[in-house]
Every structure is written in C-alpha cells, then in structure tokens.
Amino acid sequence: GDSVTQMEGPVTLSEEAFLTINCTYTATGYPSLFWYVQYPGEGLQLLLKATKADDKGSNKGFEATYRKETTSFHLEKGSVQVSDSAVYFCALSDRTTSGTYKYIFGTGTRLKVLA
C-alpha cells in the first residue's frame, strides 16, 4: 500500500542554518504531496503542497519539489529561525480503488532551532 517515510529527528540547527528534511513515498497512483507543520500545543497546519511531478511547493521560505524519478519530496529552507521550531509531517494523497481519497502521513520530524 501507499506509504510515506521521513527522516527521524530530532534535527537541531543553529539560527540561519540551511534545513533539509528528507521524505520519500511509495504510491500506486499519481499522488499529491504535502508538508504539514505542527507547532507546540497546536494541530497540524498545511505548509505547502505539490500536485504533479516537477511541481515546486513553497510557503514562508520553505520549498519542496515533487521528484517522481526518486519518489521524493524533500523540505528545504535556506535560513531557519527559532520560530521554525516545530514538528514537520510529510504526507501524500492518493485516489483509492473505490474512488475516494486517502491521506497518508509520515511519522513527523522534530526541528529545534537554537538562537
């Protein structure tokens, strides 16, 4: 079945460092891909998405490119801030055989940014 694998955290960086959080997926169809962020004490918020191969999603300085050839959707940011400290979830949405859509989430990667 469909699945999402993301790197285990925690990831600890200094402020202004470059961030990469790896995410790979397996899917039977042509999924849409997402990154969600969860700040402490809050629910998940959609950060960015890409719906087809080679699409780049971007928001708040974060970017991720849908790479079909490597089945990856790595999250990057050029210069992280303390306020980026959160848990980041990679997810996919794929159409099931019954015609409904299913969202599959990864385990989450905790990012801690130090001042």
Added chain:
Amino acid sequence: ETGVTQTPRHLVMGMTNKKSLKCEQHLGHNAMYWYKQSAKKPLELMFVYSLEERVENNSVPSRFSPECPNSSHLFLHLHTLQPEDSALYLCASSQDQQGSPFFGPGTRLTVL
C-alpha cells in the same frame, strides 16, 4: 470562533470511565475526520464522515464510538479505554474528501 475547535484540550480518565471528545468546524466543510497521533508513529486515520455519513472506519476498536449529528460537529465517545489509547486525538475537516484536511489543536488524552 474560527477554524476547527476541540474540547477538552486535555483529558485524564480511568479505564472504567465514559467520556466524549467534541469537535466543531466553522469552515463550511462537508467532510470531518478523527486521527490518532502517538509518539514516533504515523498519524492514524480513525474515522471519516462525509455529509454526516460515516464513510470509513479503519479497524478501530469498538471502545471508540464516533457521532456526527450535523456537518459542523463531530464527537468521539470513549468507553473502557486502555492505557495504550493515551495519545493526542486530532479532529480535522475538509471541503470534500479530496480536499486537504484542516486540523484542530487536538485533545491530549491520558488513560490511567
């Protein structure tokens, strides 16, 4: 209130208690969901409701009983839970089953 709200935010209960979690969405969405978030495990989809009808039940034990009285409200009734049911329970909604889910802040449940 805006977005998706959940009450209570924290709940501690014994294994013989009965409690309910409440979720309300103010977005005019037609689909609502319950997810379970446990440490170091992927988010687990528990139930999906579309237009107040349950369309998915992912092999969830019967000690969890959902209720969707209308398109804005979703409940999760809890009865004789086990300590391993302790987790963050997230409610979400989306415009339809294809749309990206919009999450509430969750209820942190501890079962003693």
